[in-house]
Amino acid sequence: MKNILKLVPFLAVIMLAGCGDQDEVNNPPAENNTQTNNNETAAFSFKEFELDVDYKGTNQDYEVEYDTLEGKIEASIEDSINDKNLHGDEAMKELTPLFDQLTFNQDTPQAEVIQEVLKVFNLKDDYQEFDLEVTFEDGMKKQYEQHQ
Template identity: 45%
Template sequence: MKNLKLLLAVPLVAGVLYGCNKDEVKDVPENAPVEETNTEKQKNENAAKSTLFNFTEFSLDVDYSATESYDVDYDNERTGMEAELEDDRKNEKLYGDEAFTKLEPLFKQLTFDSTTSNDEVIDQVISVFNIADDYQSIEVEVKFEDGTEKEFQRIK
């Protein structure tokens, strides 16, 4: 009886774990920045590298109301890239390659860095992502290539 429970539990756990990875990007561009360990950073510090974006993580949360929001999550680490876009107003939920395909041209338009002011970052995000004026709050969290993490927000 004990072996039967174990035999049934293994496929169940494997299925659950497989289902959790639906936002993983399979077709990762070669020059996308990747979060690195300190040793890797030191090795690559002097090497010139061409990257897609100046960040390895990007999170955007726009709240229009208690039931309507626009969310973007992008994460590129050594273990892989993940992308997700959810737009309640358009009833759109994209994950993995499909989300990255839509987000990549938008990310390429973002020119801010860790020294850019809060208002400039928010204004740029509103423009690039075409955020409607009736939002209640916007929050952007970014981890830049150099490891700096910043949070930018605006509440109406």
Template identity: 40%
Template sequence: MKLKLLLAISFVMVILYGCNKDEVKDVPTNAPADQNASQQTGDTPTDQVTFNFLEFSLDVDYSATESYEVEYENKKSGISAKLQDDRQNVKLQGDEAYTKLEPLFKQLNFDSTTPNDEVIDQVIKVFNIEDNYQSIEVEVEFMDGNEKEFKRLP
């Protein structure tokens, strides 16, 4: 009985640790902020915003086994970031991913009113996406609350 309890506790601890790996711990002072969290702390969102979205997801498929994926979230609970590039064998999470993604995000200047093709063109240029992709999909939650999905097939 004690062994089962010990194994269950160990299993739960491993799961909880794994869930936290993509959280950004070393958040720069100029990192963008969730408007709701900023209002609660008294900061104004414009004081800290360096890009105009709270969530950004990029999925580029090159083949059934090769893709380039980016996930970024800035919520009340904190910032999380992931970057996976199967072609370069890169898998980054948390601070490492954020450090790599922040300068790229700063180059993006689209908003919720930007046409689909302009958004995709910017993402391709900024993230250096190779022309031989099968599909590209970008999902964004903007600071103004709008959520948009942008797609392109070659």
């Protein structure tokens, strides 16, 4: 019993060290022809994409988070509608083809952005609340909100 108690702190340290950030992407998507301010190419026309669509009833939400800060990419999908939670590379694998379909830019009217995102992500338009925050490659941040 004493030997097991001695192992507990050691095992706790190992478990904490191995947990890391589960949203971090180790295999980022291939870059396309989108130019950044530093003449580098970026995978998408935005560096942050945070989507939260809430529907009536409990457990009827769809959330996406994609961030490219400080040289790291983090991605997650929390889809309580379809009981799916993906993080890191798994989330990025699902998000890449969806992000590739998005054509809006910072000048696109809000209604068009919302409709495009709903269509690309295959989400119903009977949401209670739609909230999207995007930071484009040039640093401009836009928020698209609609409550029904």
